[in-house]
Amino acid sequence: xxxxxxxxxxxxxxxxxxxxxxxxxxxxxxxxxxxxxxxxxxxxxxxxxxxxxxxxxxxxxxxxxx
Numbered sequence: 001x002x003x004x005x006x007x008x009x010x011x012x013x014x015x016x017x018x019x020x021x022x023x024x025x026x027x028x029x030x031x032x033x034x035x036x037x038x039x040x041x042x043x044x045x046x047x048x049x050x051x052x053x054x055x056x057x058x059x060x061x062x063x064x065x066x
Contacts, residue, residue: 007019010024015033018035018037021035021036021037022034022035022036023035023036023037025041029041030044045057045058045059046058046059
């Protein structure tokens with residue numbers, strides 16, 4: 001989605017942006033509001049943030065424990 005490192009928002013910083021497809025997503029709901037994905041939404045995933053600021057997808061963290 002990012003066109004450069006850590007660039008996941010549109011220029012106005014109001015929506016998540018897929019710079020490959022030109023899609024924009026509502027940051028709260030994940031709903032596609034512009035682009036080829038209209039009527040669809042992003043899948044929400046649980047995350048965990050370490051004390052150092054590292055971000056982990058919660059499902060991946062659970063798999064590592066097994």
